Amino acid sequence: DIQMTQSPSSLSASVGDRVTITCRASQSISNYLNWYQQKPGKAPKLLIYTASSLQSGVPSRFSGSGSGTDFTLTISSLQPEDFATYYCQQRYSTPQTFGPGTKVDIK
Amino acid sequence: QVHLQESGPGLAKPSETLSLTCTVSGGSISSYYWNWIRQPPGEGLEWIGYFYYSGGANYNPSLKSRVTISVDTSKNQFSLKLSSVTAADTAVYYCARGGPYGYNIFLDYWGQGTLVTVSS
Numbered sequence: 001d002i003q004m005t006q007s008p009s010s011l012s013a014s015v016g017d018r019v020t021i022t023c024r025a026s027q028s029i030s031n032y033l034n035w036y037q038q039k040p041g042k043a044p045k046l047l048i049y050t051a052s053s054l055q056s057g058v059p060s061r062f063s064g065s066g067s068g069t070d071f072t073l074t075i076s077s078l079q080p081e082d083f084a085t086y087y088c089q090q091r092y093s094t095p096q097t098f099g100p101g102t103k104v105d106i107k
Numbered sequence: 108q109v110h111l112q113e114s115g116p117g118l119a120k121p122s123e124t125l126s127l128t129c130t131v132s133g134g135s136i137s138s139y140y141w142n143w144i145r146q147p148p149g150e151g152l153e154w155i156g157y158f159y160y161s162g163g164a165n166y167n168p169s170l171k172s173r174v175t176i177s178v179d180t181s182k183n184q185f186s187l188k189l190s191s192v193t194a195a196d197t198a199v200y201y202c203a204r205g206g207p208y209g210y211n212i213f214l215d216y217w218g219q220g221t222l223v224t225v226s227s
Contacts, residue, residue, distance in 0.1 A: 001168075034213045043201055043217035044152065050212065087152060091212050095167040098152040 002026050002090050004099035012107040019075040021102045023088035028068045032092040035064055035073045038101075039084045047086075048073065078104070109133040111202050111218035119196075119225050125189040129202030129218055136160070136178055140205030141185045142214060143176060145198040148222075153198075157205060158185055192225045199223075 003026035013019050023033065031051040036044035046055045048064035051071055061076040075082055083106055088099040115127035129141070143155040156166035158176045166174045175188040189196060199220040205211035 032212065036214075043220050044214070045217070046213055046215050055215065089152075094165060095169070096154045098154070100151050
């Protein structure tokens with residue numbers, strides 16, 4: 001299985017801050033990397049697919065980059081509704097696997 | 108707008124079979140990939156498997172011996188059966204659509220999730 005790691009595991013930030021979350025794969029996954037946002041008690045929501053494509057309806061303050069083994073999710077200006085846990089997911093091979101998550105909370 | 112809704116018992120006994128159904132509305136189940144994912148309380152996400160109408164099922168090797176995913180096109184539903192459950196199978200179970208059309212590159216529509224507790 002391809003192992004996914006994320007850093008940091010949690011962070012505290014203020015509204016308006018620029019936030020960057022990193023995801024690393026245990027082997028190259030080309031650009032088969034997705035990002036999801038999950039709020040407490042809710043299902044994950046697709047934000048970014050294939051590393052850098054913004055899902056329809058997702059605000060443009062979210063962006064993704066990377067290829068191979070290293071990827072980043074950036075929130076350009078953190079909004080109150082962005083406080084949540086963020087997961088990366090690889091779709092390069094079966095089984096698809098998720099990172100352990102990065103929790104973003106209010107400073 | 109595609110909508111997915113999980114249903115099934117919230118409690119399963121150890122060694123028994125957990126059975127859940129996902130009802131899809133707003134789109135035909137005879138296309139796309141249909142996935143199950145689970146999340147133990149306070150933990151991360153684990154992909155269980157998918158069913159693709161044109162290609163059959165594919166499962167996480169860690170669960171393959173215990174999992175069956177099937178589709179009922181007449182009801183626009185797909186189902187999960189997980190046998191020989193233990194407390195480690197306690198989790199919120201989500202159904203999700205794999206997209207884009209004809210591929211399973213991302214999970215774009217999710218059900219709200221249903222908590223299944225394994226306990227005697």
